[in-house]
Amino acid sequence: MTQHSCLLATFTLACLLPGCSHNGTTPAVAQKAPAIVENRVKETDLTSVKLTPEAEQRLGIELAAAVESEASTVSAIAGEVMLIPGKALIATAPVTGTVHFIRGNLGVGQNIRKGEPVFRLTPVVGPQRDLRVTFEADVQSTKARLDTATQQLERARQLLRDLAGSQRNVEAS
Numbered sequence: 001m002t003q004h005s006c007l008l009a010t011f012t013l014a015c016l017l018p019g020c021s022h023n024g025t026t027p028a029v030a031q032k033a034p035a036i037v038e039n040r041v042k043e044t045d046l047t048s049v050k051l052t053p054e055a056e057q058r059l060g061i062e063l064a065a066a067v068e069s070e071a072s073t074v075s076a077i078a079g080e081v082m083l084i085p086g087k088a089l090i091a092t093a094p095v096t097g098t099v100h101f102i103r104g105n106l107g108v109g110q111n112i113r114k115g116e117p118v119f120r121l122t123p124v125v126g127p128q129r130d131l132r133v134t135f136e137a138d139v140q141s142t143k144a145r146l147d148t149a150t151q152q153l154e155r156a157r158q159l160l161r162d163l164a165g166s167q168r169n170v171e172a173s
Contacts, residue, residue: 091119093121097123098124106118153170156172
């Protein structure tokens with residue numbers, strides 16, 4: 001049994017000792033910083049500007065005591081709404097107008113029933129007026145294109161009469 005125990009102890013030490021050995025690499029020395037800040041300045045040492053009373057007057061700077069007052073809870077802010085992909089529904093309006101919420105208590109993920117109104121559209125101008133403006137703009141654009149084409153045709157004909165153009169250019173015009 002003693003020989004068997006010595007053999008087992010030797011085998012165990014042979015298996016465990018390679019894990020405890022030093023493989024020749026040195027531990028990492030403090031790595032060099034990727035960036036260095038030179039000439040660091042404290043915030044209290046930053047440049048300060050002192051204005052003369054004439055400069056304050058010219059710039060329109062006035063000091064006033066702070067007062068507590070009511071503030072509007074609504075702000076008109078220009079911006080862009082970013083929607084969550086796959087969670088948006090595109091709704092188009094037939095006319096230009098302002099959208100008003102009918103249900104102000106809607107929350108994210110809240111279900112609504114089919115046909116239940118959520119918004120109200122108040123048109124800026126009547127739909128017939130919008131159509132009239134569109135048609136009038138189309139007519140003016142078409143008239144301008146016709147005038148341009150007529151001028152090009154007359155020029156091509158004049159060049160043909162002066163023997164400086166060709167019949168093909170007249171037909172193309």
